[in-house]
Amino acid sequence: MHEKLIDMIDKPPMPEPINNDDVDAVSSYKKYLHDLMSTKCLMLASMSSELQRQHEDMDPTDIIAHLKKMYGAQSRTTIYQLSKTLFRSMLNVNAQVGPHVLKMISLMEQLEKLAANLGRSYPKF
Template identity: 80%
Template sequence: MSSLSLRLVLTDGKLVSDNFHDWYRTLRIVLMHDKLIDMIDKPPMPEPSNNDDAETVAAYKKYLEDFKSTKCLILASLSYELQRQHEDMDPTNIIAHLKKMYGAQSRTPRYQLSKTLFRSLLNVNAQVGPHILKMISLMEQLKKLGCKLGKELSQDLILQSPPDLFSPFIVNFNMNKMHCDLHEMLNMLIDYQNQIDSSKN
């Protein structure tokens, strides 16, 4: 993908308020592609003195060009109101200030998502497929907010959600320590529910 195409992706996903984490991830991808990531990850380069050699002076000129490009790129990806607030800051200060403004906001949605996930229970007569898909979706949303549960804990949460009818499946799964991803587990649970329904008929 060209640099222009990547920058268009960033422009299309401008930072407004509640999309900070998605915006910041995309920004870092664009800066890495353009070899500008050091402009926000490393401290500013000191201005050369009169005694520095030509190579140091040339490196500083290149730094100033990268500094300007990075700042313009960041500002262009912000809403107009955020542009006005940050136009006099350098790139590292812009990122630091935005993290203070929006980084902490992930705690509330993370709490709500985890609350819904940890309290998920499948009703006796409900289909297991949509229920587990919803749980997997909640886990993926939590991961985007920086809360990765891990494979075993994710499996445990899924196994704790079905009613007692699924107890034989859960015992068998735990005894055999089955190594599968969550979608394979989903298919196994659907097959087991189909077996239960067939035996009832």
């Protein structure tokens, strides 16, 4: 069900039928509006009350665009900081390898969660 609602966000908005005599077009448009409202309700239910107030008058595509605008820069900054920490990490001369490797793995996993592409050139097993 959720995947059907996610499609509502990705699809372009359906235009309102010009001719109200076309029963199929009107019923399709009513179904579209119902699905759009369900998607909006699901999105608002997953937000904090402050975000709900900010987005209650928007449609789902506008909500997604606004959230990307609000939080997109934050994730890019986080990706930059994690990448910088990862690529500058060096093993000290008398330090143990195990904790260093675990730290690097943790940084890489955090980057993957943020959908940062580290440019793997080998197949995943």
